[in-house]
Amino acid sequence: MRLTVETFKQFAATARERQASAHSINVCCGTGCTARGGRKVADALRKAMTDAGLDADAHVRLTTTGCHGWCEQGPIVTIEPEGTFYVKAAPDDAAKIVAAFKEGTAVASLLYKDPATRKGIATYKEVPFYAGQTRWAMRNVGRISPTDIGQYAARDGYAALHKVLSGMNPDQVIAEISEAKLRGRGGAGFDAGRKWRSARNAKGERKSFICNGDEGDPGAFMDRSIMEADPHGVIEGMVIGAYAVGAHEGYIYVRQEYPLAVEHLGRAIAAAREYGLLGPDILGSGFGFDIKIARGGGAFVCGESSALMRSIEGKPGEPRAKYVHATDKGLFDCPTVLNNVETLILVPLIINKGAASFTALGTAGSKGTKAFSVVGKVNHSGLIEVPMGTTLRHLIFDIAGGIPKGRTFKAVQTGGPSGGALPESMLDLPVDFDSLSEAGSMMGSGGMIVMDDRNCLVDVARYFVKFLVDESCGKCVPCREGLRQLLEILTRVTQGKGVKEDLDRIDSLCFVLKEASLCALGTSAPNPVVSTLRYFREEYIEHIEGHFCRAGVCRDLCTYEIINTCTGCTLCAKVCPVSCIAGERKNIHVIDQQACIRCGSCFDACKFDAITIGRAA
Amino acid sequence: MSAAEVTTTERTYDISSILEKHPKEETALIEILHDIQIKFRHLPKTVLQQVADHVAVPLSRVAGVGTFYKAFSFTPKGETTLRVCMGTACHVRGARLILDETERALGIHPGDTTADGRFTLEEVNCVGACAMAPVLIENDAYHGFFKAVEVRKLLQKGMRK
Numbered sequence: 001m002r003l004t005v006e007t008f009k010q011f012a013a014t015a016r017e018r019q020a021s022a023h024s025i026n027v028c029c030g031t032g033c034t035a036r037g038g039r040k041v042a043d044a045l046r047k048a049m050t051d052a053g054l055d056a057d058a059h060v061r062l063t064t065t066g067c068h069g070w071c072e073q074g075p076i077v078t079i080e081p082e083g084t085f086y087v088k089a090a091p092d093d094a095a096k097i098v099a100a101f102k103e104g105t106a107v108a109s110l111l112y113k114d115p116a117t118r119k120g121i122a123t124y125k126e127v128p129f130y131a132g133q134t135r136w137a138m139r140n141v142g143r144i145s146p147t148d149i150g151q152y153a154a155r156d157g158y159a160a161l162h163k164v165l166s167g168m169n170p171d172q173v174i175a176e177i178s179e180a181k182l183r184g185r186g187g188a189g190f191d192a193g194r195k196w197r198s199a200r201n202a203k204g205e206r207k208s209f210i211c212n213g214d215e216g217d218p219g220a221f222m223d224r225s226i227m228e229a230d231p232h233g234v235i236e237g238m239v240i241g242a243y244a245v246g247a248h249e250g251y252i253y254v255r256q257e258y259p260l261a262v263e264h265l266g267r268a269i270a271a272a273r274e275y276g277l278l279g280p281d282i283l284g285s286g287f288g289f290d291i292k293i294a295r296g297g298g299a300f301v302c303g304e305s306s307a308l309m310r311s312i313e314g315k316p317g318e319p320r321a322k323y324v325h326a327t328d329k330g331l332f333d334c335p336t337v338l339n340n341v342e343t344l345i346l347v348p349l350i351i352n353k354g355a356a357s358f359t360a361l362g363t364a365g366s367k368g369t370k371a372f373s374v375v376g377k378v379n380h381s382g383l384i385e386v387p388m389g390t391t392l393r394h395l396i397f398d399i400a401g402g403i404p405k406g407r408t409f410k411a412v413q414t415g416g417p418s419g420g421a422l423p424e425s426m427l428d429l430p431v432d433f434d435s436l437s438e439a440g441s442m443m444g445s446g447g448m449i450v451m452d453d454r455n456c457l458v459d460v461a462r463y464f465v466k467f468l469v470d471e472s473c474g475k476c477v478p479c480r481e482g483l484r485q486l487l488e489i490l491t492r493v494t495q496g497k498g499v500k501e502d503l504d505r506i507d508s509l510c511f512v513l514k515e516a517s518l519c520a521l522g523t524s525a526p527n528p529v530v531s532t533l534r535y536f537r538e539e540y541i542e543h544i545e546g547h548f549c550r551a552g553v554c555r556d557l558c559t560y561e562i563i564n565t566c567t568g569c570t571l572c573a574k575v576c577p578v579s580c581i582a583g584e585r586k587n588i589h590v591i592d593q594q595a596c597i598r599c600g601s602c603f604d605a606c607k608f609d610a611i612t613i614g615r616a617a
Numbered sequence: 618m619s620a621a622e623v624t625t626t627e628r629t630y631d632i633s634s635i636l637e638k639h640p641k642e643e644t645a646l647i648e649i650l651h652d653i654q655i656k657f658r659h660l661p662k663t664v665l666q667q668v669a670d671h672v673a674v675p676l677s678r679v680a681g682v683g684t685f686y687k688a689f690s691f692t693p694k695g696e697t698t699l700r701v702c703m704g705t706a707c708h709v710r711g712a713r714l715i716l717d718e719t720e721r722a723l724g725i726h727p728g729d730t731t732a733d734g735r736f737t738l739e740e741v742n743c744v745g746a747c748a749m750a751p752v753l754i755e756n757d758a759y760h761g762f763f764k765a766v767e768v769r770k771l772l773q774k775g776m777r778k
Contacts, residue, residue, distance in 0.1 A: 031744075031745065031746055031759060032746055032748060032749055032759075032761065034759070035746065035749065035758070035759035035760065035761050036749075036761065069748070070748065071746065071748035071749050071761070072748045072749055072761075072762075074749075215745065216742070216743075217743075218703075218704030218705045218706070218708075218742050218743035219704055219705035219706045219743060219747050220743075220745075220747075221743075221745035221746070221747050221748075224745035225745075256651065256688050257741065257743070257744050257745065258744075258745060259757065294644075294647070294648070295647065295648065295651055296686075296688075297647055297650075297651075297682075297685070297686025297687065297688040297689065298686055298687035298688040298741075299685065299686055299687060300742060311647065312644065313643065313644055314642075314643040314644045314645065314646035314647055314672065314674075314682070315643075315678075315681075315682065316681055316682055316685035316686075317685065317686075373747060373748075375705075375706035375747040375748060375750060376705070376706050376709045376710065376750075377709060377710075381706070381747065381748045381750070382748045383748075413705065416705065447705070449705045449706055449709055451709055455709050460705075460708075460709070463705070463708050464705075467703075467742060470742075471742070473685075574766070575764075575765075575766055577714070577717075577718050577721075577765050577766065597717075599714050599717070599765070600711075600714075601711075601714060601765060601766075604711075
């Protein structure tokens with residue numbers, strides 16, 4: 001069914017009616033929930049609904065949704081419009097869920113329990129993890145079937161595109177986006193309206209519009225969640241952008257590590273074509289635009305714009321110098337716009353609601369909301385979308401529930417390998433593009449890795465440098481050779497072979513990397529090292545002069561010992577991967593120091609604080 | 618050259634059905650290589666010229682792209698690929714221990730395949746399943762909140778299959 005500007009309204013109205021007329025039992029089948037059995041739960045629910053005679057009932061349906069961003073509680077089942085929220089559902093629970101639904105009640109055992117009161121919380125709107133969020137980019141995530149265009153249309157989907165094609169000229173679209181002060185969510189925070197304006201003004205018949213779904217930042221997964229759960233939203237944002245700049249060719253560059261995102265985007269593109277929302281004559285307006293999916297090849301550097309474009313061209317993804325902007329000469333040397341997934345999905349929202357409602361939230365320089373992937377040592381790791389300007393403390397302690405196992409907060413790494421680690425003293429920092437840069441970190445794509453006192457910051461700095469050594473494309477010398485030297489020095493420090501002069505060597509290497517590298521991979525590479533040196537210098541000195549890693553991570557610089565609070569529960573012996581812990585039940589155990597590999601498994605398993613971290617002999 | 622290698626080079630690989638699906642354009646190169654890699658678990662050297670001819674680039678370009686991207690390998694991968702996620706969220710939750718244990722259990726290093734061709738071990742930089750870190754991926758099955766002590770159990774299950 002090809003829609004036109006005239007028939008679209010009827011289509012959307014029918015979709016809305018259809019959506020409102022029925023209850024929906026939603027099962028999350030995103031990557032996380034699928035791993036934990038989400039599809040089996042969906043199958044069991046389908047069968048339970050048939051058994052209960054609900055299969056023929058037009059007033060209830062089963063929907064498999066994309067990722068909710070709270071995978072650790074998966075598989076997640078929700079019931080709309082009630083908002084009932086079940087966590088860790090199993091196939092055996094299906095009959096109970098259906099029976100309770102028929103009675104209009106809820107299965108108490110499956111509700112999320114407040115960690116403090118142990119009381120079940122009835123709806124997701126009341127669960128602290130969701131209640132503290134403002135989900136704009138993730139507005140449809142987990143609420144619709146990603147592959148059902150009707151369900152997307154029922155939630156204002158393609159309404160913005162309709163609005164644009166039935167009465168806005170490209171300049172008006174760009175003006176709206178500029179007025180919303182939308183900044184790129186991929187990392188650099190570049191003004192999206194300005195980018196579109198440059199591409200529109202650029203000379204050339206052939207122009208391209210690309211969506212960057214190469215979410216390389218390890219620890220960030222909001223783009224995966226959005227592409228899996230709301231692919232039509234990404235497509236709609238792209239079509240509007242393409243119309244604004246006059247592009248007719250579109251590409252979505254997706255990491256091959258995200259197979260489900262590739263599948264859902266592919267199905268959404270096919271559906272959009274069928275309905276005349278992509279193709280030579282979109283909604284009968286005469287404007288033509290189509291999208292191809294390009295799978296990445298597992299190269300982090302391809303998240304960089306010029307490298308990404310080379311990759312789409314079928315070449316190795318090597319960046320080039322940026323004296324010519326992509327908006328003038330990008331893909332195939334033609335004017336090109338590249339926007340991130342999260343940026344694009346905000347476009348329909350801005351067009352629908354107006355720039356003023358978007359700028360109502362946020363800080364002076366950063367408007368709207370931002371999705372963060374708060375992971376690592378927090379009680380509730382997952383995707384958290386909040387207004388710009390929210391403090392780190394609120395994000396980590398109030399919404400993500402603080403640090404598990406009663407341990408203490410040590411640092412939060414924002415911005416991935418290009419960002420920095422911030423200490424406790426920075427927790428009240430309101431998070432936006434500018435404040436994070438000033439603090440020596442960066443927003444990046446919104447990854448936030450929370451670390452506790454069992455994480456070593458020297459090791460983390462070394463981890464990021466190692467990551468970047470592997471991912472450097474090797475084209476320019478400062479990045480290729482500088483990072484290698486940096487890794488050698490940091491490795492030496494973590495092995496207790498560091499010398500005091502190493503800190504100066506690190507400083508000068510970081511300076512050259514920052515000033516002389518060709519692309520942002522190299523220029524931002526020093527950030528994790530510089531920030532940890534700035535905020536956690538004493539740990540470096542402790543490694544170099546004291547030959548001690550207090551976190552018990554650097555294996556050459558620590559020992560594990562069992563002290564007399566040991567109850568002889570045998571748990572440590574069970575988890576030891578090299579079986580070097582001996583002892584009788586109810587007697588104090590002993591670690592064979594010769595055989596011990598200092599992995600710390602016993603320390604993390606012990607419930608009686610009976611294992612201590614000591615200096616290496 | 619061992620007997621195994623001889624048979625590898627002698628085996629013929631038919632990629633015509635893959636080439637048919639893709640346009641004769643340079644832009645299709647990476648997608649074609651993805652499809653070949655998925656079908657044969659590696660890029661057989663004997664088909665590279667055919668790919669080069671299809672998209673009209675020199676053979677050196679195909680080799681360049683094949684070596685640049687981590688998704689491709691020129692030696693066959695094992696029946697089961699175990700990928701240990703080394704993303705940051707997994708790292709801070711002890712991914713290293715899982716990788717070490719898998720290395721010990723299989724007797725190979727990341728990037729290598731066991732001599733019997735059963736297992737390939739790889740490191741991967743984040744699969745976006747950070748909320749259930751640390752993660753180990755067995756072909757397309759994700760195992761979240763994975764523990765080093767579970768590695769051998771998983772391998773034994775894999776062996777029985």
